[in-house]
Amino acid sequence: MDQTTIGFSVKQVIETARKVTCKNIPVTITKGRAGDSAHLVANSKRAQESLGWQPQYADFYSIIRYSWQSFYHPQKISRSQRSDYHHRNCKKNYR
Numbered sequence: 001m002d003q004t005t006i007g008f009s010v011k012q013v014i015e016t017a018r019k020v021t022c023k024n025i026p027v028t029i030t031k032g033r034a035g036d037s038a039h040l041v042a043n044s045k046r047a048q049e050s051l052g053w054q055p056q057y058a059d060f061y062s063i064i065r066y067s068w069q070s071f072y073h074p075q076k077i078s079r080s081q082r083s084d085y086h087h088r089n090c091k092k093n094y095r
Contacts, residue, residue: 007041020065
């Protein structure tokens, strides 16, 4: 399923990041700040239509996993190797 045009809650982003990184990311839940939007969603549909651009990753887990691996493990390895590396080196099986 293409998840590039739907929104995710902050909790969903944090939980997915925990799964991808195998780290317990600490969170402090507080009240919203004055002026904060209640709902924001980025949508790539206009770029897809006007520029012919297509996202490389369609599911949210893969988007975060690739971003994490590009930052934390920038060596050039294939997608399948990245996935294998993640599963071999993750102490917990979150998937």
